[in-house]
Amino acid sequence: MFKHIFKRKSSREIAKDRLKILLISDRVNCSPEMMEMIKHDIAKVISKYMKIDTKSMEIQITKTGSRGLGAKRPALCANIPILDLHHDVL
Template identity: 55%
Template sequence: MLLDLSKIFGKSKNSKDLAKERLKLVLIHDRANVSPQFLEMVKGEIIKVISNYMDVDEESLDIQMTRTKSEDGNSVVPALVANIPIRSVKNSGK
């Protein structure tokens, strides 16, 4: 079962957008050899940690698992790419 954060936070998606999101998760699974459920868990944890320090726009949040060349350039490795719009930084106590 996929965790649809938009349902939790009130943004409803039409069936086209939902199908598109599911297809992206399937492609990510194929490319990075991780399950869509795993990626959703990672997204949830990232949101939880970052939300301690910043107010983020969760509706525009985009986190993807992709593949990139390794540092030595001899192999391809998984990479986590995140686009997390920040609305504001919370008081850091400084």
């Protein structure tokens, strides 16, 4: 009962979340699976130098600048939470 009240996502939120993921792959013509692979590889490389939170890291393809203002290019934005900067590996 309480689970039902507190955990149910509204269909509006579901639509918004689905669209955000869908449009990323539409815009670059790259599948969510490929995004997952890119994410995995980035995490692997960064982990060599610092301790990061791979579970909550996010990568996204965005368009830099607002639309309608001329030329802009898609950019890959990664948000990688660092857990420990002094992760000495070298």
